[in-house]
Amino acid sequence: MGDQDEGGGGFVIIQGARAKVRLQGITFLNASETAVVVSKKAGLSKDGNPALEQVFCECHFFSNNGGEGGAIRADSRTRVHIESSVFSHNYSTLGTGNTDNSGVGGGAIHNNAESMNVWFSTFDNNSAQIGVIYTHPESTLFISQNTFLLGDDEREYESAAVYVYAEDISSYVDYGGN
Numbered sequence: 524m525g526d527q528d529e530g531g532g533g534f535v536i537i538q539g540a541r542a543k544v545r546l547q548g549i550t551f552l553n554a555s556e557t558a559v560v561v562s563k564k565a566g567l568s569k570d571g572n573p574a575l576e577q578v579f580c581e582c583h584f585f586s587n588n589g590g591e592g593g594a595i596r597a598d599s600r601t602r603v604h605i606e607s608s609v610f611s612h613n614y615s616t617l618g619t620g621n622t623d624n625s626g627v628g629g630g631a632i633h634n635n636a637e638s639m640n641v642w643f644s645t646f647d648n649n650s651a652q653i654g655v656i657y658t659h660p661e662s663t664l665f666i667s668q669n670t671f672l673l674g675d676d677e678r679e680y681e682s683a684a685v686y687v688y689a690e691d692i693s694s695y696v697d698y699g700g701n
Contacts, residue, residue, distance in 0.1 A: 533589070538562035543575040550583040557589025558613075561636065563598035574637060576602040583609045584631065590617040592633030592657070593649065599661065603639045605632075610644065615651030628657025628686055635659040640666075646684065647672040654686030 533556040537544050542565045551558040559579070566575030577597075582605075584594035593613030597603045610631035630649030632641075634656060641656070646669065649655045655671060658664045664687070671684035 532556050533558055533560060535559045536562060537565045537577055539565060540567055541575070542566045542577070545578040545580065546582055547578075547580040548582070550585065551587060551594065552583075552585045554587040554589065554593075557592050557594070557596045557633075558584055558587040559595045561595070561597040561601045561603055564600045565598075566602065567600050574600060574602045576604050579603070579605045579608055581607045584611070584613055585609075586612045588614045588616050589633075591615065592629035592631065593651070594631045596629070596633045597636035597639060599635045599637070599659075601636045603634075603636045604642075605640065605644055606642045608644045609647070610649055610655075611647040613649045615657075617652075628653035628688070630655045632656045634662050634664055636662055638663045638665070641669055642666075643668045645670045645672070653688075654683055656685045658685070658687045660688060 533554050534551050535546070535558070537560070561577050564574070566577060579595070587593045589596060593615055594610050595603070613631045615629050615633065628651050630651035631646055639662065646655050651657065656664070666685065673684065
């Protein structure tokens with residue numbers, strides 16, 4: 524594998540209006556806080572153009588433990604693209620006793636981004652109180668060609684691989700007739 528970051532704390536914080544980052548071939552291992560944080564408004568231009576996309580390609584996230592998302596937390600007003608990456612044994616540490624579903628999800632990814640695309644990636648044995656990928660209602664999540672393996676990690680909760688939190692579903696349209 525390429526470069527490898529190992530140890531405590533988090534590894535990368537992406538912030539700033541003109542931030543445009545592409546991380547490729549990097550392994551993030553054993554972070555005691557979310558490994559990568561895409562901060563609110565990262566890459567957001569002041570002239571009203573869409574936010575710049577932050578890209579993660581062929582990255583490996585192993586055994587990271589973060590409050591909201593063990594591997595990646597994407598804050599609001601950001602855009603994230605993840606491709607051909609592996610998320611294994613990551614854990615969201617928040618949520619014990621939390622009744623309002625805030626800050627409890629995303630063993631691998633906690634998504635509050637304006638838009639997030641996840642392609643050709645593998646999610647193996649990640650755990651959180653709610654969801655391997657936890658997505659807020661204001662976010663757009665597109666996932667395609669991914670593999671989700673739910674293992675037998677003793678910390679694993681009974682939860683969906685992808686969880687979309689919606690306070691009021693009356694504004695959602697279901698064209699499938701359900």
